[in-house]
Amino acid sequence: MDHLDMLENKSIYIIREAYYRFKNIAMLWSVGKDSTTLLWLIRKAFFGKIPFPIIHIDTSYKFPDMYEFRDRLSREWNFPLIVGRNEEKLAAGMGPSTGMKLECCTELKTNALKQVINKYKFKAIFLGIRRDEHGIRAKERYFSPRDDQFQWNYENQPAEIWDQYKSYLDEEEHYRVHPILHFTELDIWKYIQRENLPIIHLYLAKEGKRYRSIGCVPCCSPIESNAETIEDMINEVATSKTSERAGRAQDKENIYTMQKLRALGYM
């Protein structure tokens, strides 16, 4: 069994554990490379069938390619899609330019997700986060409880040993489940290449620039790059001198922004 096989088999095990523990479960899909990889692993875990809904949180500021990709894949892979939007705040004009970026993320991402979870009464949400993305994410568990205020109690996380995951639910709790926590950015690209997975073209270089991490148009900056193929990108990521999220505005506002966002329920 090679390195990518090991990662895959572990992820599938976790996906099946979560599905057994929480019948009312869904997956959060950003349409980016990580959560698309997770979606593929879910197909593998259930032999091609995706047995629960897939949620896309739409801030309305995403790249047009992302919407096109979302709709195409949901048809081709045949899964039920829930699109969550904080309509009230969008109608009131919330956006990255009208307020603080932290507030915008909280309203259009975190609170939009809260609305979906409350509406559908989901008890667990699959997320495609990885440990190597950020110091805070490196502290996550595979099964990560959130309280009724959606808060992450990062100072009192449960032990998680030998593939035994705490899944006990208080009435108002829900769990975030992170099946690809152990993949690195490089692993993801190698896996995408091996499995020939579809990805959004924004990741690939055009005229010397590409996006290493994608989200909302106003808050993502492209990096200088000539990586026009996945092969090029694997070489580039392996030798990069900056971290993956360096192009993401939300991480820069304040040193602890990510911690605060996650504590408040951000993905």
Place this chain on the structure above:
Amino acid sequence: MEEKALPIVITGHIDHGKSTLIGRLLYDTGILKEDRYQEITASSSLLGKETEFAFVLDALEEERAKGITIDTTQIYFQTPKRKYVIIDAPGHKEFLRNMITGASYADAAVLIIDSNEGIMEQTMRHGYLLSMVGIKDICVLVNKMDLVDYSKDIYDKIVTGMKKFFGKLSLTPRFFIPMSALKGINVAKRDPSITWYDGPCLFEALDELEFKAFEERPFRFPVQDVYRIGKDKIVAGRIESGEVKAGEDVYLLPKGEKIRIKEIKKFLKDDIRKAAYGESIGLIVEGTNGLKRGDVLSGDMDAKAVKEFDANIFWFYGEYNKGDKIQIKCTTQESYCTLAITEKFDPATMDKKKEGLDHLEIGEIAKAKVKLRKKIAIDTFSYIPEMGRFILEKNGIPVGGGIIV
């Protein structure tokens, strides 16, 4: 370069320099990216400190402000030889569950000791727990040598003490290295300031450590779930030991009946003849009325279906009092159980106790008879680790773990 990353846990007493060591290692090997380094410098200066390498892993605001590691973290780095996952584990007793969480992912361990303070309570407790989770490759680092003027006497005393300690556990550490994480001495490269030492630096020592050896063992497959997909009933699970072939007969435990593996299933793969250890697969079986989660398919009858077994238990959260409702989880098997503790043991003092056997606290280790409400299939930890280890939950919260002896 090897593709697979060797997972190494960094353990030791609080403030003996675990996080600093890792930060230093990453900085010296150029793995710490420039933007992260600047973020750490900015965060350190907010707290009135020079660039604090411990902040690479101590990312939580509380951790940086208090200067302690609360939770376990994993970070990747590489040498020309191979990749590593470095797992930082907190030294504080209160966060022992986070240390064990970290250690359970590791194949090898580093145990760090402050030369100025010497061998402390948590040094021994961590050393003992490493042996319990089955880690044999241990590298002992005698840190902060700059604070004791690189004294050979102090180093030798610690080495002798640790050899004696591990000897009682039938373990021999692979390396002892005198060093200073803060000054970068004997971390990424050998340093001549310790004139009496000519062994490897940490970097070289790590390259010598090995992945846990894989051993041929009989087939074990705990059922995770059963899915009905189209006309098929697919039994999902992961092979925890050995291998299985299509067409083979296996035993269904705890009942003991014989059933046949008709097909091995994976998405988009046809006609799979064989699957082995670690693979998450689906099986189509015949010869039984139905399988459910918690059943175990076994290649032989050596796995025992029992209602009682002997175990070494470690307690890491809250308290245990006799009569507490405890649940055991072993692979996908679960049952309520009671503990009959026969001996208590504090690795920090190496004292065996026959009193207070109806109570356990964080950090305590006990020999016990575990009595289950229903039968589960087990092997001893030394024979098949995956089938011989378990966790204990109280009110749905993981509180302890154990190995079957």
